[in-house]
Amino acid sequence: MKKLIQEQIQSFQESNENKGRLLISCPDQPGIVSHVSDFLFKHGANIIESSQYSTNPEGGMFFIRIEFDCPKLRSKEVELREQFHMIAEKFSMDWKFTFGYEVKKTAIFVSKELYCLRELLWEWQNGDLMTDIALVVSNHEDSRNIVESLGIPFYHIPASKENRAEVEERQLQLLKEYNVDVIVLARYMQILTPTFVEAHPFKIINIHHSFLPAFVGARPYERAYDRGVKLIGATSHYVTNDLDEGPIIEQDIMRVDHRDNVKDMKKIGRSVERSVLARAVKWHLEDRVIVHENKTIVF
Structure with missing residues (x-):
């Protein structure tokens, strides 16, 4: 049974090797979605699912979860994390990238x-x-x-x-x-x-x-x-x-x-x-x- 499960996990990792997720929470302000979308676009990523929520557009908190597909994602992981820091600092974000080839x-x-x-x-x-x-x-x-x-x-x-x-x-x-x-x-x-x-x-x-x-x-x-x-x-x-x-x-x-x-x-x-x-x-x-x-x- 363990072997079968490992095969399922391997199959999942292979079929999701170019898929990633980005979770963000930060103070709500104009330009967040635009900057994040542009960042992913410039790194060759295509957004396939996006969900967001704001507690209050004026002075509240903003939360977003994005799923994206990006060719050769594994080779871009370090670059994505390092370069996203600039946007994160600009908007005071708590953020996390996760990747389809990583199974918890x-x-x-x-x-x-x-x-x-x-x-x-x-x-x-x-x-x-x-x-x-x-x-x-x-x-x-x-x-x-x-x-x-x-x-x-x-x-x-x-x-x-x-x-x-x-x-x-x-x-x-x-x-x-x-x-x-x-x-x-x-x-x-x-x-x-x-x-x-x-x-x-x-x-x-x-x-x-x-x-x-x-x-x-x-x-x-x-x-x-x-x-x-x-x-x-x-x-x-x-x-x-x-x-x-x-x-x-x-x-x-x-x-x-x-x-x-x-x-x-x-x-x-x-x-x-x-x-x-x-x-x-x-x-x-x-x-x-x-x-x-x-x-x-x-x-």
């Missing part, structure tokens, strides 16, 4: 609940989640057979409050060793320390089993049932040092009623959690998310 490496962290992990692996096997799943880390053994059957390295690292510093040191070492770009918490039931979070800013994606900001923290289904809610949901967000307060990438809901007990709600909620997390991860991998303050712009 992903680490998945999981505990005992495996349904979100299974969904990600299914999307990955189908080729709908274009990433190299470099490793899976778990504080339990439950997912070992599933993971290793797909040729993915599995690391069992028991975690608790007592050994958290030692555990995270080992985890950070693995992430560096595998050169990981994004970390997905697929129902990883451990709170990460500020040291871990700060090492990977806006690169850790979590799934929370409630429609945030409702029912932050533990046992959200139980609290939702006690409150008598008619809608339950799930939220995928970037992890920050504030519990379940990070920038939200994606959310969804499903209806429940008085007939549904806590067990029913959990069963209904799992399908929402799976799809919400998969979409959020996919959008991150496709460079569709720009973080601004504690919000996201998703193109």
Whole structure:
């Protein structure tokens, strides 16, 4: 299976070797789109998709995501980055180029609940989640057979409050060793320390089993049932040092009623959690998310 996935990745890289993406956020002002378009044109690039958003044309922020095609892009990568600095400085931009021949490496962290992990692996096997799943880390053994059957390295690292510093040191070492770009918490039931979070800013994606900001923290289904809610949901967000307060990438809901007990709600909620997390991860991998303050712009 791992060989098949590697062939899919190679095929993707070959078919997208001349495609790039450019993400920009900056203070809104006249001339941004003109200068960026002219820059790409002068380097032989053809814009194939462009999405933009302004918070307020007068004194607000401007965000844009551009996909482009450019012959012999790999040989122009350094030149593009170096020469774009002049435009970036002129408009005070935060910006990022990414390229189709670069496939992000992903680490998945999981505990005992495996349904979100299974969904990600299914999307990955189908080729709908274009990433190299470099490793899976778990504080339990439950997912070992599933993971290793797909040729993915599995690391069992028991975690608790007592050994958290030692555990995270080992985890950070693995992430560096595998050169990981994004970390997905697929129902990883451990709170990460500020040291871990700060090492990977806006690169850790979590799934929370409630429609945030409702029912932050533990046992959200139980609290939702006690409150008598008619809608339950799930939220995928970037992890920050504030519990379940990070920038939200994606959310969804499903209806429940008085007939549904806590067990029913959990069963209904799992399908929402799976799809919400998969979409959020996919959008991150496709460079569709720009973080601004504690919000996201998703193109």
